Amino acid sequence: xxxxxxxxxxxxxxxxxxxxxxxxxxxxxxxxxxxxxxxxxxxxxxxxxxxxxxxxxxxxxxxxxxxxxxxxxxxxxxxxxxxxxxxxxxxxxxxxxxxxxxxxxxxxxxxxxxxxxxxxxxxxxxxxxxxxxxxxxxxxxxxxxxxxxxxxxxxxxxxxxxxxxxxxxxxxxxxxxxxxxxxxxxxxxxxxxxxxxxxxxxxxxxxxxxxxxxxxxxxxxxxxxxxxxxxxxxxxxxxxxxxxxxxxxxxxxxxxxxxxxxxxxxxxxxxxxxxxxxxxxxxxxxxxxxxxxxxxxxxxxxxxxxxxxxxxxxxxxxxxxxxxxxxxxxxxxxxxxxxxxxxxxxxxxxxxxxxxxxxxxxxxxxxxxxxxxxxxxxxxxxxxxxxxxxxxxxxxxx
Amino acid sequence: xxxxxxxxxxxxxxxxxxxxxxxxxxxxxxxxxxxxxxxxxxxxxxxxxxxxxxxxxxxxxxxxxxxxxxxxxxxxxxxxxxxxxxxxxxxxxxxxxxxxxxxxxxxxxxxxxxxxxxxxxxxxxxxxxxxxxxxxxxxxxxxxxxxxxxxxxxxxxxxxxxxxxxxxxxxxxxxxxxxxxxxxxxxxxxxxxxxxxxxxxxxxxxxxxxxxxxxxxxxxxxxxxxxxxxxxxxxxxxxxxxx
Numbered sequence: 001x002x003x004x005x006x007x008x009x010x011x012x013x014x015x016x017x018x019x020x021x022x023x024x025x026x027x028x029x030x031x032x033x034x035x036x037x038x039x040x041x042x043x044x045x046x047x048x049x050x051x052x053x054x055x056x057x058x059x060x061x062x063x064x065x066x067x068x069x070x071x072x073x074x075x076x077x078x079x080x081x082x083x084x085x086x087x088x089x090x091x092x093x094x095x096x097x098x099x100x101x102x103x104x105x106x107x108x109x110x111x112x113x114x115x116x117x118x119x120x121x122x123x124x125x126x127x128x129x130x131x132x133x134x135x136x137x138x139x140x141x142x143x144x145x146x147x148x149x150x151x152x153x154x155x156x157x158x159x160x161x162x163x164x165x166x167x168x169x170x171x172x173x174x175x176x177x178x179x180x181x182x183x184x185x186x187x188x189x190x191x192x193x194x195x196x197x198x199x200x201x202x203x204x205x206x207x208x209x210x211x212x213x214x215x216x217x218x219x220x221x222x223x224x225x226x227x228x229x230x231x232x233x234x235x236x237x238x239x240x241x242x243x244x245x246x247x248x249x250x251x252x253x254x255x256x257x258x259x260x261x262x263x264x265x266x267x268x269x270x271x272x273x274x275x276x277x278x279x280x281x282x283x284x285x286x287x288x289x290x291x292x293x294x295x296x297x298x299x300x301x302x303x304x305x306x307x308x309x310x311x312x313x314x315x316x317x318x319x320x321x322x323x324x325x326x327x328x329x330x331x332x333x334x335x336x337x338x339x340x341x342x343x344x345x346x347x348x349x350x351x352x353x354x355x356x357x358x359x360x361x362x363x364x365x366x367x368x369x370x371x372x373x374x375x376x377x378x379x380x381x382x383x384x385x386x387x388x389x390x391x392x393x394x395x396x397x398x
Numbered sequence: 399x400x401x402x403x404x405x406x407x408x409x410x411x412x413x414x415x416x417x418x419x420x421x422x423x424x425x426x427x428x429x430x431x432x433x434x435x436x437x438x439x440x441x442x443x444x445x446x447x448x449x450x451x452x453x454x455x456x457x458x459x460x461x462x463x464x465x466x467x468x469x470x471x472x473x474x475x476x477x478x479x480x481x482x483x484x485x486x487x488x489x490x491x492x493x494x495x496x497x498x499x500x501x502x503x504x505x506x507x508x509x510x511x512x513x514x515x516x517x518x519x520x521x522x523x524x525x526x527x528x529x530x531x532x533x534x535x536x537x538x539x540x541x542x543x544x545x546x547x548x549x550x551x552x553x554x555x556x557x558x559x560x561x562x563x564x565x566x567x568x569x570x571x572x573x574x575x576x577x578x579x580x581x582x583x584x585x586x587x588x589x590x591x592x593x594x595x596x597x598x599x600x601x602x603x604x605x606x607x608x609x610x611x612x613x614x615x616x617x618x619x620x621x622x623x624x625x626x627x628x629x630x631x632x633x634x635x636x637x638x639x640x641x
Contacts, residue, residue: 290587
């Protein structure tokens, strides 16, 4: 009798996992086992904020909130969703069970327009409203084995950010304080069926919001191409070649099955996204340079400069990326431009001095170093630069 | 039965070692990008334990092995004396990288000395990467059992003796000396990093650790060579990117 009751309970539990009602209003109350997932997500939310991993650009935040507002009416509109940008150069986006949606700066920096952004957000919103974390939690089998693999991936990602705190390192530090389901979803995504559900429902949201759905498969193709060109192992779902291939196939099928819709031209939003992302592109380029990913950094800086051509800081970073890539001549031109635009940029003056010195242009080196010392009289390396100035005055370094 | 148990333990250990070796990729960037980016490598002085019987000889032996292998792959190798000379010069100009009173590191001066040393070696020697090698002590795993065989990354070896009931109380690791090799670009971004075991520094005997004297750890040339070869295996692999 007891055995039969246990079987019945197990069956009920199985049914519960497959018959969850979607989250469609702000007052939604999670089930007891779901509450643990929400608590875990809130722990991670808090840690991300405390460690200043969240981008605090209010204009970008307002822009993202606006895109979410366009997407959510079919889901009920009144949803406890909070979209945030993580200062992290890896390609990823994820929704947590409590409605927190995170976009990594690395992913945002590679999106071309608002329709593509809406595609990623639509996909993630569906993971939240359809309670995919809870479904995964209730059906997952060997969480321990899965987590050993996941933590191996996270360890690689934590090491890859060149000493900076990133999302992977934070999750490793938090350890058991976060549910394995929450961590695993960020790294590996969900089951193939749940991902396809997020594709289909998310695609419908993008279409209903008036976006150009032809852009939907392009965002994943774009990421896949970027991934192939960079030839860098990325740790997360949106950096995984097979997972991106699945998304492309899935969205192309959805696009092909969609009847032609008459009416006004759908929204693409290229300029709007470019304006909103302009500051983020530079921040993320700086992180890419630190990781040695100079070609990615240069692409982002050039996108920024296309929108804001007279930003001296962007030209300085361009110089840094070019110098790290081994192109000293192009780097010098970029630093020159940075100094032209911002005569008070001490770092650019110093880099110019070092490049001139390396090339044996003593007078130019002397002038640049003198400018650096004038702009940064208390610089730590002043004694070294003073030696370089004297060398230049005497006709060059030994 | 006993021979069978030995074989099973051996097979398990070999499988663990093999699986570990297959999974680990020391490159932090794609291998072909590394090959395109790195041509001239400056060595930094090898970090060795102060209690090694002859630290200078150990340092020289490791540097010679590294130089021979890296050079054979076609890289230009700049000896650590070049780094040491420039570093000393920069450090002196900055008034030292350690506080003379407290002995604490002076982070800003250290950063500036590092940056200007790399830039100077780039200018004078065409250096585009730095190789740092150092010995450190860390946990070294081994399998629990009647014969505590290593599942470490050195050749299979006996790590301790556990007989009687304490067999189930034995720890899953002892301590070992590792040789770590890190190759970084001039901004300090790690491009390649790996460590390989040299020798146990403490073995588990009965219910406690028995420390080994340093002479037993660092005076065996074959072990030093095995650690260097292990660390540089992927860098100098025959099938890898040729210079």
